[in-house]
Amino acid sequence: MAADSGTATGIGASPKRKEDFRFLTGRGTYTDDINRPGQTYAYILRSPHAHAEIVKIDTAKAKGMPGVAAIFTGADYDKGGVPCGWQIHSKDGSPMIEPPHFPLCKDRVRHVGDQVALVIANSIAEARDAAEEIDVTYKELPAIVSTGAADKAGAAQVWPDAKNNTCFDWHIGDKAAVDAAFAKAHHVTKLDLINQRLAPNAMEPRAAVGDYDRATGEYTLYTTSQNPHVIRLLMGAFVLQIPEHKLRVVAPDVGGGFGSKIFHYSEEALVTWASEKVRRPVKWTSDRSEAFLSDAQGRDHVSHAELALDKDGKFIALRVNTIANMGAYLSTFAPCVPTYLSATLLAGVYTTPVIYAEVKAVFTNTVAVDAYRGAGRPETTYLLERLVEKAARETGIDRVELRRRNFIPKTAFPYQTPVALQYDSGDYEATLDLALKMGGWADFENRRAEAQKRGKLRGIGISTYIEACGIAPSAVVGSLGARAGLYECGQVRVHPTGSVTVFTGTHSHGQGHETTFAQLVSDTLGVPFESVEVSHGDTNKIPFGMGTYGSRSLAVGGSAIVKAMDKIIAKAKRIAAHLMEASVADIDFKNGEFTVKGTDKKVSFGQVALTAYVPHNYPITELEPGLEETAFYDPLNFTYPGGTHICEVEIDPETGVTQVVNFTAVDDIGRVINPMIVEGQVHGGVVQGIGQALLENCAYDQETGQLLTGSYMDYTMPRADDVPSIKVATHSTMCTHNPLGSKGVGEVGAIGSPPAVINAVLDALRPVGVTDISMPATPHKVWQAIQSAGKAKAAE
Amino acid sequence: MPTVKMTVNGKAVSADVEARTLLVHFLRDTLELTGTHVGCDTAQCGACTVHVNGKAVKSCNALAVQLDGAQVTTIEGLANGDTLHPMQEAFRDNHGLQCGFCTPGMVMSAIDLVQGKSNLSESEIRAGLEGNICRCTGYHNIVKAVKAGADAMQAGKGR
Incomplete structure (x- = not known):
């Protein structure tokens, strides 16, 4: 792989994005911008109750409303349910409870927003008007929304088969060894934590257009997806039983995902199914209120953690118990988030020798929970970095020193953790040192003192994190319960004139693949950046793909493109050898030119491409014409980005308002192709993390299950x-x-930042006696904590 | 159905619309100007921001019939052929967009925010963008872009 080519578009350079002209001029094509001839509009009537029996649905009046093409309920739906893509087994070896998830409810609704009827009309206004006239008789049932209370006696039961609302009760690690270590601990730090539920909120609401072609029997689904091939597989094979060759899924420009557009949603199946029923295209577009009730949400873990330390402050054991809320149904990747994407990271950047974690997943009468930017790693990082911080306060060891004392040294890689993962590389001291310098750690106390003079409480917080991404080795995830492989496909098509189209199975919904992958190809093949086009998002164009999530696009998808280019270069060298009458072994390729060792003979990449397609002088008996190669890359391991985030806050004790005044992120993300895009990814992730720490929360009414x-x-x-x-x-x-x-780099910002923010808030509040606070640390919560601590002090 | 006439991106347009039609749907569905986006249903996100008589307006919050006779500019009307408006150019130069969905509204708001003002501070720009939500960029590069776009417009490149 070439290092920085020194050009403005090569690897390591920051050319302006190819995508931007169309987005800046309003010429992007998002799913809701697509209209098919004869199109109808779908409106989904959703449950107003968190838990209820459907006694009766009367659609007679609604069917007579103007413009109505059809109305379907659960009784009309004759296809399969939406499957889950990952199976977890409980401690006792039993498989998780997998309730059916039909796109239209058959007899019971299980969360506010559950799908009751599908109304199809000539306009969306007519569909909404008709939905108003559907008369549904419900028998309301008690609801459970609390994560911590779902498995307790007396809680409402979401599914008959899931006793105590338990989906699975899983564990990892060596319990006996952990217990033994705790028995001889010098100090034990304990912490209860809630990682609150979040709504991903990509700015583009989900949308789907189903289009059935009566002439060919082919279905096309346009959808807001991060992985169109995965949708084709799940919806085609499991839900609607449409074979791949009759189903095309197109994910055009997609306005953000953050995980929420990975999953196969039942609305996709409904519009596809209904388009065949009504013999017209069917379009559904979520509005934002609907998104809050139907997009898979994120996080929602309740944990208890204990860290055992020896007298020198070395971590000797870690014990964690987590309850993870799945919501009412199992979304595509939901079961793997609190288990294999979360508990396997509990070593963090530390040498903790023994770890034991138990994870119980529970059903509740809430929207399904699944991967949201970071998916499991933010939860673990928050837990670890809050715990380490508390341990430092309790033992009196400086919080940076305590971290350093327990870091996995850079000489220890590859490093096998006690919770399954093997880290390949890292240098935690280096990212820490740089972050401390950039974040002004050394002279922070001066700023605290200055703020105090202004009546403000200033604090600084740190988080040293690692995550596992670039998912993932298929054999490994298969053994852990994944029902799919997690390789990626890349296809490189060199055209006769030497321009190149790259087809990738990953999907860009903000990440700038059209630019980054073009840099990679341009740099490697020596063709102009402007002559490389990157295509994604259409199952009829791209051979196959697993899509974009888990920060995998460059590490896995980019590697597939590299493998395809290796094949291109190998074939091109044979053509070049023929043209220059030399041995293939003597051909070198550099900067777009093939040369013969020890001579001044050369041919350009463009000449070779033309020869491949106009093979007049060509080794035709040994080599096929054409210059196009496909590669599938299955990674050998996860990748392990890590780093240090430092946050500085200022709190107004009169109002409880917390202002983030400084934030520093130093991340180890391996090779960088486009630093501008990398920085943008970190900015966005960090702000989502600040959002979790200070602002965002999905709140449900505990009695009624209404989303507040x-x-x-x-x-x-x-x-x-x-x-x-x-x-x-x-x-x-x-x-x-x-x-x-x-x-x-896609997720590091959201993974490293929340504990840095909360540790800063607690550092600021320490002088007034506050030692704990939960996310989001809203002004109200901070103010109350200050008041309570004040009262407690006064009572002493 | 009432008839609405307005000038959109310099072109006179006229159409019969249901009285309940919002400006954003008139633009997107009737005029097929799909660059203006709908990101929420409570006038909070600003993805639908356009200019009405030169001022930034959330087009999800106005009925088309209210704006009979108005001059409307959408994101499609900013560039001069392939030459971007300085604010569009500044967003591209500063990587002020990722998925592009909030971008049209953000650019329209930004132009209105900086018009006729010089040397806006970072905090003034941040406060001025309060009505536009972006989930991708963390605002860092948007703020840089707005500053750069404002400077370019001040330097006389703006319209």
């Missing part, structure tokens, strides 16, 4: 004036097992 934060009037999205500018740097060690050395 169902719009942007109630759910506090971070806005420009809530956050500071962010200092970003990378300090990379290379991934050792993929051809690029890249680790992934």
Whole structure:
């Protein structure tokens, strides 16, 4: 792999994005921008109750409303349920409870927003008007929404087969060894934590257009997806039983995902199914209120953690118990989030020798929970970094020193953790040192003192994290319960004139693949950046793909493209050897030119491409014409980005308002192709993390199960004036097992930041006696904590 | 159905619409100007921001019939052929967009925010963008872009 080519578009350069012209001029094509001839509009009537029996649905009046083409209920739906993509087994070996999930409820609704009827009309206004006239008789049932209370006696039961609402009761690690270590601990730090439920809130609401072609029997689904091939597989094979060759899934420009557009949603199946029924295209577009009731949500873990330390402050054991809320149904990847994406990271960046974790997943009468930016790793990082911080306070060991004392040293890689993973590379001291310097750690106390003079409480917090991404080795995830492989496909088509189209199974919904992958190909093949086009998002164009999530696009998808280019170069060398009448072994390829060792003979990449397609002078008996190669890359391991985040806050004790005044992120993400895009990914992730720490929370009414934060009037999205500018740097060690050395950057910001923010808030509040606070640390919560601590002090 | 006439991106348009039609749906569905996006249903996110008579307006919050006779500019009307408006150019130069969905509204708001003002501070820009939500960028590069776009417009490149 070439190092920085020194050009403005090569690997390591930051050319302006190819995507931007169309987005900036309003010429992007998002799913809701697509209209098919004869199109109808779907409106989904959703349950107003968290838990109820459907006694009767009367659609007679609604069917007579103007413009109505059809109305379907659960009784009409004759296809399969939406499957789960990952199976977890409980401690006792039994498989998780997998309830059916039909796109239209048959007899019972299980969360507010559950799908009751599908109304199809000539316009969306007519569909809404008709839905108003559907008369549903419900018998309301008690609901359970609390994560911590779902498995307790007396809780309402969501599914008859899931006793105590338990989906699975899983564990990992060596319990006996952990118990033994705790028995001889010098100090034990204990902490109870809630990682609150979040709504991902990609700015583009989900949408889907189903289009059935009566002439060919083919279905096309346009959808807001991060992985169109996965949708084709799940919906085609499991839900609607449409074979792949009769089903095309197109995910055009997609306006953000953050995990929420990975999953196969039942609305996709409904519009596809209904388009065949009504013999017209069917379009459904979510509005934002509907998104809050139907997009898979994230996090929602309740944990108890204990860390055992010896007299020198070395971590000798860790014990964690987590309850994870799955919601009412199992979304595509839901079971793997609190288990294999979370508990396997409990070693963090530390040498803790023995770890034991128990994870119980519970059903509740809430929207399904699944992967949201970071998916399991933010939860673990928050737990670990809050715990380590508390241990430092309790033992009196400086919090940076305590971390250093327990770091996995850079000489220890590859490093086998006690919870299944083997880290390939890292240098935690280096990212820590750089972050401390950039974040002004050494002279922070001066700033605290200065703030105090202004009546403000200032604090600084740190988080040293690692995550596992670049998912993933198929054999490994298969053994852990994944029902799919997690390789990626890349296809490189060199055209006769030497321009190149790259087909990737990953999907870009903000990440800038059209630019980054073009840099990679341009740099490697020596063709102009402008002559490389990257295509994604259409199952009829792309051979196959597993899509974009888990920060995998460059590490896995980019590696597939590299493998395809290796094949291109190997074939091109044979053509070049023929043209120059030399031996293939003597051909070198560099900067777009083939040369013969020890001579001044050369042919350009363009000449070779033309020869491949106009094979007049060609080794035709040995080599096929054409220059196009496909590669599937299955990674050998996860990748392990890591780093240090430092946050500085200022709190107004009169109002409880917390202002983030400084944020520094130093991340080790392996090889960087486009630093501009990398920094943008970190900025966005960090602000989502600040959002979790200070602003965002999905709140359900505990009695009725109504979502209390169902719009942007109630759910506090971070806005420009809530956050500071962010200092970003990378300090990379290379991934050792993929051809690029890249680790992934999409999620690091959201993983490392929340504990840094909360540790800063607690550092600020320490002088007034506050030692604990939960996310989001809203002004109200901070103010109350200050008041309570004040009262407690006064009572002493 | 009432008839609505307005000038959109310099072109006179006229159409019969249901009285309940929002400006954003008139633009997207009737005029097929799909660059203006709908990101929420409570006038909070600003993805639908356009200019009405030169001022930024959330087009999800106005009925088309209210704006009979208005001059409307959408994101499609900013560039001059392939030459971007300085604010669009600044967003591209500063990586002020990722998925692009909030971008049209963000650019329209930004132009209105900086018009006729010089040397806006970072905190003034942040406060001025409060009505536009972006989930991708963390606002860092948007703030830089707005500053750069404002400077370019001040330097006389703006319209």
